[in-house]
Amino acid sequence: MLVESNDKEGAAVYEMIIKQIFQDLQLSPSIKDMRVCVDPKEVVFILAMKMNKTSNFTTLGSVANIKYNKEENxxxxxxxxxxxxxxxxxxxxxxKGRENIHQPNRSSIILEGNQEILDTLIIDDPYENLKKRVYDAAFRIIPEGFRIIRDISQGDIIAIICTDELIKDSWIKKGREYVEELKKV
Structure with a gap:
């Protein structure tokens, strides 16, 4: 983790805040590397995090048997x-809507019509779940009052530029440099 700032004490405090939030959310093992820029004079906060790889998504067909009963439709x-x-x-x-799902017992679900195509329905996506948790952490880390936010995330890199003023091109350039650095990690 790299925290850049012209205020060394502020950088140390932010590093501590980030570590605490990641510990609270149990995200430390999920982040490969991170870059942060805190500039109180410019009033800007730039955060870029590279997520670790996750396991593959799970489909309905991999956790259930799906059979169409023609007589009962x-x-x-x-x-x-x-x-x-x-x-x-x-x-x-x-x-399908809650009213169209019938569950006669714990392990059976019945739907009207031929729904065998549901075997490819994604029911669990660890990557998307991690991404939501990382964004949650990012919004907890952002300084209070920084309401102007620009998301420049790419792939497995979450990158955000925040301020309470208009976002400058130089800040976007710095954020993109962080993204490019993290792509190499």
Missing amino acids: ETVIKIINENFLPNVLRKLWLE
Whole structure:
């Protein structure tokens, strides 16, 4: 982690704040490297973090058996791995509507019509979950009152420029330099 600032005490304080937030959110192992620029004279805060790789997403077909019953015109989903049941229900409720999901028992879900195509439905995406948690951390780290925010994130690098004034081109350039540095890590 690199914290740049013309105020050495301020940089040390921000490094401590960042470490505390990452410890509280249990994100330390998920971030490969980080660059921060804190400039109280310019009133700017630039933050760039590179996320570690995560495991692959999980599809409904990998945690459930999906069979279409032609006579009843319904699709029966038998959950194999119950650890994913809350995710399966949440995702199906979003996709098909809560009123269209029938759960006669803990491990079975019934939908009207042929829904076998649901085997590719992503029910858990660790990358997206991590990304949300990293953005949460970033918004906790941003100084109070810095309401003008520019997101220049790319791929697995979350990068944000914050201020309470108009964002200058030089700050955007600095943020992009951080992004390019982190791409090499």
